[in-house]
Ligand SMILES: *Cc1c(COP(=O)(O)O)cnc(C)c1O
């Protein structure tokens with residue numbers, strides 16, 4: 174595996190694999206051999222290490238994520254407006270797709286000789302990095318915003334990382350940690366190792382659907398790290414001749430905090446910060462996304478777009494996914510389905526399109542205010558109560 178990293182924007186390459194940013198300021202990603210991709214053998218492992226040949230690290234160093242199910246969500250087709258499949262990343266060991274990047278980030282940290290890994294996160298990535306560090310025996314430092322709710326901190330604390338609750342500008346915290354020289358390797362949202370690991374979700378989708386190729390992939394976007402990873406994976410597959418055409422990428426944001434969608438609407442070539450409002454999509458509320466411009470480029474390059482959905486649309490999609498696909502997802506995940514529905518309504522996607530929505534995180538970690546429909550009955554009333562609902 175090639176260990177050079179390069180800039181998607183200006184094309185500069187660097188041989189120091191620890192480097193995270195280009196001199197031009199944009200994020201870097203690992204180069205791969207353009208002709209070298211081959212689907213794994215039938216006997217290969219089911220987890221993401223089946224794509225080890227395409228990763229910048231050699232092997233697993235602890236829990237192994239990946240191998241999440243992809244299935245047709247027929248009962249959501251009417252709601253979505255097209256032929257919808259769901260990729261359930263909520264089934265990852267810590268409940269979000271972040272595990273793929275953590276696994277590669279932890280392994281890469283060990284290979285670099287560092288004994289500490291660090292991350293900056295609103296929650297899911299802190300949880301994931303802490304768990305994978307614990308499984309590989311690395312020390313872990315996590316930086317979270319000072320107002321992170323205690324229930325989220327408790328989940329993270331179970332893996333015993335060093336937790337720092339930080340007061341102050343999150344964007345600055347994020348970028349300052351990328352160039353620290355204190356023996357801690359930071360595996361933040363859009364760092365090369367994390368992005369390399371997150372490419373595997375795209376490989377999996379394409380392998381699970383093969384020989385079919387979806388018309389579009391929809392995903393929620395915050396920092397832009399996952400969008401960059403998927404774009405990179407699809408481009409690599411196209412260059413290697415594994416697919417003829419790259420599916421369109423639709424990136425979905427909560428309207429309350431949608432810097433990338435705003436730039437797309439305005440026809441800008443660069444993403445600039447917005448002033449955020451409150452949203453239930455807490456995991457994707459990044460008003461100053463470090464890979465925002467990268468993600469915008471990905472959406473446009475593939476003929477996709479960036480979509481904004483209201484909290485009402487997000488809540489509705491969260492409920493529909495639970496009642497029509499049987500999956501409890503966090504509102505930030507449901508944004509991907511809310512986005513597809515809106516795109517179909519305005520004709521950007523068609524009823525005949527095969528669309529994969531990535532459900533990025535499980536709904537079992539936090540409560541988001543579902544109405545509980547229930548009634549209290551006496552034990553003598555069981556048959557009567559049931560008859561009244563069965564007969565309507
Ligand atoms: C982190 C996260 C995202 C956004 O991913 P980025 O790589 O930061 O764009 C989406 N959904 C969930 C559940 C997340 O935890």
Ligand SMILES: [Zn+2]
Pocket residue numbers: 180181182183184185195196197198199
């Ligand atoms: Zn550059």
